[in-house]
Amino acid sequence: MELEDGVxxxxxxxxSGAVMSERVSGLAGSIYREFERLIGRYDEEVVKELxxxxxxxxxxxxxxxxxxxxxxxxxxxxxxxNEQLITQYEREKALRKHAEEKFIEFEDSQxxxxxxxxxRVESLESQTRQLELKAKNYxxxxxxxxxxxxxxxxxxxxxxxxxxxxxxxxxxxxxRTKLHQLSGxxxxxxxxxxxxxxxxxxxxxxxxxxxxxxxxxxxxxVESGC
Numbered sequence: 168m169e170l171e172d173g174v175x176x177x178x179x180x181x182x183s184g185a186v187m188s189e190r191v192s193g194l195a196g197s198i199y200r201e202f203e204r205l206i207g208r209y210d211e212e213v214v215k216e217l218x219x220x221x222x223x224x225x226x227x228x229x230x231x232x233x234x235x236x237x238x239x240x241x242x243x244x245x246x247x248x249n250e251q252l253i254t255q256y257e258r259e260k261a262l263r264k265h266a267e268e269k270f271i272e273f274e275d276s277q278x279x280x281x282x283x284x285x286x287r288v289e290s291l292e293s294q295t296r297q298l299e300l301k302a303k304n305y306x307x308x309x310x311x312x313x314x315x316x317x318x319x320x321x322x323x324x325x326x327x328x329x330x331x332x333x334x335x336x337x338x339x340x341x342x343r344t345k346l347h348q349l350s351g352x353x354x355x356x357x358x359x360x361x362x363x364x365x366x367x368x369x370x371x372x373x374x375x376x377x378x379x380x381x382x383x384x385x386x387x388x389v390e391s392g393c
Contacts, residue, residue, distance in 0.1 A: 188236070191229040198225070 198221055202214045 188229055188232045191225055191232055194228070195225050 202218070205213050
């Protein structure tokens with residue numbers, strides 16, 4: 168600002184063509200009126216040395232206000248960013264909490280599945296041991312049965328051989344019996360023929376003797392009649 172013909176003018180701060188802020192403009196107007204009062208009461212020389220300092224202060228103040236406005240804008244932007252970050256943080260926090268809950272549920276589920284699998288494995292191991300024991304017992308039984316089968320086969324072979332021998336001996340006995348029967352029947356026939364011949368002779372002899380006796384008795388009768 169500079170003073171000409173008793174008038175205070177506003178210059179563009181820094182010569183940059185920027186408009187002075189409203190607050191600084193109001194403050195500059197108040198200072199301008201105070202300078203006019205001092206000039207009207209005393210003289211221009213009273214404020215001549217003070218004017219550049221006031222102008223520099225006002226320019227600096229305007230610059231500070233401008234920077235403050237920029238800072239306010241930046242602050243608002245930062246607040247918006249902060250709110251967005253807080254919102255994002257809360258959302259991510261909620262997502263993380265949800266993920267942690269899901270992970271805990273998954274861990275619990277995995278732990279339960281692990282316990283179930285462990286129980287299942289133990290049950291299968293127990294069943295496997297039982298099956299192995301049964302298989303061993305079955306193998307022992309099969310071995311004993313095979314041994315018994317071998318013994319029974321031996322006994323069967325021995326019995327079969329004995330039976331075969333008995334049948335053979337029986338057939339031989341039948342053959343011998345048949346031969347004996349045949350030879351015995353021949354002897355009986357010859358004996359019967361001999362006996363028949365002997366009886367016939369005896370009969371003939373007894374017949375002849377009867378004739379003699381009859382003749383003698385007849386002769387005795389004749390003689391007695393005489």
